Amino acid sequence: MADSAISLVPVRVAELAVGKPLQRPIYDWYGNLLLASGCVIESQSQLDGLVSNGFIYDPNWDLAPAPRKAPTVPIPSRKTSPPPEVSGEDPNSGNKETIVAMDDVRWYVGETLYLQLIDNPTIRYTVRLIGFVKNKTVFVTQPAVDGKFEYVRDGQTFVVRAFSGKKAYAFVCSAVKSVHTPHPYLHLSFPKEVRCAVVRRGSRAQVRIIASVSLGQPERVGAATLTDMSIGGTSGIIKQSLGSKGDEGLIKFKVHAAGQDEYLSLKTVLRSVTPAENGEGYRHGFEFLDISMHDRLILSAFVHQTLAEGI
Template sequence: MSDPVVSLMPVRSADLVVGKPLRETIYDWHGNMLLAAGYVLENQAQVDELIDNGFIKDSAWDVIPTAPRPSMPMAQSKKPVVAEPPKEENNAGKEVVVAMDDVRWYVGETLYLQLIDNSAVRYTVRMIGFVKNKTVFVTAPVTDGKFEFVRDGQTFVVRAFSGKKAYAFVTAAVKSVHSPHPYLHLAYPKEVRCTVVRKGVRAEVDIIAAVSLGSPERSCAAIITDLSMGGASATIKQMIGSKGDEGQIKFKVRAAGQDEFLNLKMVLRSVAPSENGEGFKHGFEFVDVSIHDRLILSAFVHQTLAEGD
């Protein structure tokens, strides 16, 4: 049975003021207490972190999170008191319902539109902005360099990713505007569903890669069959290396409309015959990944997941 929707809502920036006590207790995604009501925020960095990761109870929440760790007295600690989160896999797929204006949307945010009555039709657009309870503005859908015709009333499932969170809502096209610049009005959604994307979630792919492994170095071609932020599975014609061998894996992805080349340090963690009997399936763990490469991986994995739903 799937987990029920948790009645938490993201903390509002208006409720967080440096130097003033919190009016409400703030929880993490799992319902564990982060900061008790009355805690005095020290700096803007704390405020920004809570806007991205903090939640408060809404009026419908009548279940208190079980056994949160008690907060330390204010006189003893100035740092946020963070409860130990439960294991990630126990919370995979747990959902909250949030308001459109409670999400930290950015101009230029990538949104994925999928027609409800024809799931094969998908568009990638950018958010321009929104007017609360009125409309959401996005760039006009483009395919092969040509603007797509979207009729008024067409309904879409819209998906977006921000950090570790995936958002989805249902909306309809209100009006296509062609001048002076093409853009699309979407109906303002009544609610947005928000789900945490697990760190280890994998996207099914078919990517050609170059692998070099061990000492002396052995190199070969590979086909990456699934990819995550933490590693990849790849099929290679012959068995290459032993568990624990270190090496490099190089491949190209297209993320946010640009081709990006990745050259990642990795460790071989598993080798087994492939399911179809052709070659061997190798499991690689990425190590020492730069911030830049993490951003590329995150964008590509999230984009692939959205387009594959």
């Protein structure tokens, strides 16, 4: 488990290749190890997942000087001062928001951005950052749905959200111009300010997802309404008490991550059962067990996208 003070930045596609060993370990955005240094990427889909949701240790983001010795896996614990914007806060407290300038954020070409129409919040697009010209324009790939480019009118206003390392960013901008040749891309207005929140390791995304749950032997099955989720677990309401603490089973649900629907079937253990707050049913708390790298990448993408939408 990575130290919470360690700074992570998105992995770059140029550092990865199918069939070649990793030069550095790759983590999810919580700091959990996905692939250790020396492991070989076995397929293009695995590589794409790592590019979308993988992070590497970057000492340039640390406030304290990085040690001369290269970090090992797991990253050794180091005593560093907490970032100024969260100094003195309880680790379990909410995320504190600050305002930063666009060019103060260490954006990378290929960074995933989420666009949400202000006048129709149900419309959301996933795009990639191409670059920006300070105080003038931000270049992103043309929004597409099911492989088809979407028409974006000049002047349409978006809330744009992104993750970089353990920080979530959000800003408001408008479409300046769609360019269709030689390659489609979109000009966005340059934001005056960007809101930034440091996301805690234990942060839970507020969700509303219908799931199928099976627990124990003999197997008991029920439908749950999941209300929050993290990379490590979830909780939700079931009409009846489905089991006892320690019962293991499966939980199945669908999430929308990085622009597509993904179906997850995860091994889980029941950690708590209490009467629901509104008196209707029982709240069950689940911990995910033995999550595969593929499923962990999907969960990371979904959770950090949902958390970003909350700032």
